Amino acid sequence: MTEVTTARSALRTRPGRAGDLDPVDSTTLDGRTRDALAELLLTMADDEFVVGFWDSEWTGIAPALEQDVAFSSLAQDEIGHARVFYELLSRLAGGDADTIAFGRQPQGYRHARLLDHPRTDWAFSVARRYLYDTADAVRLEALAGGSFMPLANLVAKIRREETYHLAHLDAWVGRLAGGGEQPRSRLEGALERLWTDALTVFTPLTGDAESVLVEAGILGEPLALLAERWLKLTRGRFDALGLHVPIELGVPRADGRSGHGADFEWLWNEFTSVYRLEPGATW
Numbered sequence: 287m288t289e290v291t292t293a294r295s296a297l298r299t300r301p302g303r304a305g306d307l308d309p310v311d312s313t314t315l316d317g318r319t320r321d322a323l324a325e326l327l328l329t330m331a332d333d334e335f336v337v338g339f340w341d342s343e344w345t346g347i348a349p350a351l352e353q354d355v356a357f358s359s360l361a362q363d364e365i366g367h368a369r370v371f372y373e374l375l376s377r378l379a380g381g382d383a384d385t386i387a388f389g390r391q392p393q394g395y396r397h398a399r400l401l402d403h404p405r406t407d408w409a410f411s412v413a414r415r416y417l418y419d420t421a422d423a424v425r426l427e428a429l430a431g432g433s434f435m436p437l438a439n440l441v442a443k444i445r446r447e448e449t450y451h452l453a454h455l456d457a458w459v460g461r462l463a464g465g466g467e468q469p470r471s472r473l474e475g476a477l478e479r480l481w482t483d484a485l486t487v488f489t490p491l492t493g494d495a496e497s498v499l500v501e502a503g504i505l506g507e508p509l510a511l512l513a514e515r516w517l518k519l520t521r522g523r524f525d526a527l528g529l530h531v532p533i534e535l536g537v538p539r540a541d542g543r544s545g546h547g548a549d550f551e552w553l554w555n556e557f558t559s560v561y562r563l564e565p566g567a568t569w
Contacts, residue, residue, distance in 0.1 A: 307370060308436040310377040315434070319502045322495035323434065324379040325396075326505070328386075329543060330425070331371035332397035333487070335387060336550070337418055338364030339557045343405045360415075360451055367444050374436060388561035392554045396543045398486040404549045409462055409472035414480055416455040417520070421487035423452055424516045425509075433503035456523070463527040470529075477524070477531045486542030488513040 312320055341361035348354035372383040400418055405411055426445050432438040462473040488509040490496060499505035521533050 307374055307377070308439050310374065310436045312378050315378075315502075318494075318498050319504070320378060322491065322498040322502075323437070323504060324375055325491050325495050326499060327371050327375040327378070327437075329396045329398075329489075329491075331368045331375060331387075332395050332543075333401060333418070333422070334364045334371065335368035336395065336397040336401045336553070337415070338362070338368060339553055340401065340405055340411070341415070344411065349408050356454060357411075360454075363447050363451065367447075370440060370444075374440065384561070385565075388558050389565065392546055392551045393544065395546060395550070395554070397546075398483070398489065399539075399542050399546070400480060400483040400486055402546050402550045403480070403483070404552075406476070407472065409469060410476040410480075412455060412458045412462060413473055413476035415451075416459050417477070417480055417484040418487065419448065419452045419455050420520055421484065421516050423448060424512050424519070425487070428506035428512055429504070431506065437504065459523070460527060463529055474529055474531060477529065481531065481533065482539075483542075485513060486539060488516070489539065489542030 315323065338361045341357050341364065344354065344357040345361070346354060348357055368387065369383065372386050375381075376383045376386060398418075400414060403410070403414065423445075426441050426448060429441045430438060430445060432441075459473065462469040464470075490509055491499075496505065496508055500508060517533065524531050524533065
């Protein structure tokens with residue numbers, strides 16, 4: 287894995303074109319709100335972190351040189367986004383961003399199960415990224431006008447990059463859908479396999495954390511309503527392309543961000559390998 291061997295230093299030094307964080311004053315939040323926001327930040331950071339490392343798996347083996355460069359860039363962007371989310375979390379709740387990112391055991395990560403699948407083939411990676419990017423776009427929109435300004439301002443910057451990510455993946459979905467029987471069949475098969483797990487991006491937060499964030503004006507709507515908006519968006523796109531995908535909303539599984547299996551454990555071993563050599567080192 288080309289980028290994983292320098293993962294720790296990349297997380298520390300790459301500014302992640304989202305830019306620097308605004309000053310964070312956690313005393314402006316009561317304890318319940320701070321804890322709820324910390325949980326949300328961890329889920330979002332882990333999502334970006336894990337999808338970034340899966341994307342880095344395509345470095346050197348993508349189907350075309352242009353896509354080799356593009357997916358490497360996507361990977362760096364997502365890890366950069368994860369970095370600033372981890373940094374905001376550390377300023378809000380304490381701890382060190384590097385330790386949060388690399389210092390947990392596999393079952394301590396809170397990314398959506400959509401991101402537990404291995405790289406597989408190109409159509410599978412495109413399908414997963416499209417499902418994730420559309421869901422993430424809906425989630426970011428619900429945070430962009432939030433009352434906690436360090437997060438709202440950060441999200442506004444990240445959305446500018448994510449717009450290009452989604453446009454790139456949308457173009458590839460269209461290209462595979464119109465590329466003949468085999469590419470179309472592979473894309474449909476991947477979307478069908480991933481659909482249930484795609485809902486886990488909207489897995490409810492624990493306890494009353496979601497309602498606390500909505501009440502505080504940090505999150506615009508509950509995740510269940512965001513899932514409905516996402517369903518309408520993806521269904522419209524697939525129908526326009528004539529893709530036959532069994533789309534139903536359903537209910538995100540309660541364990542949608544836990545119980546990660548062997549495929550993620552393999553990835554975890556890769557991206558924590560340098561950190562685990564000497565966890566207390568300064569790189």
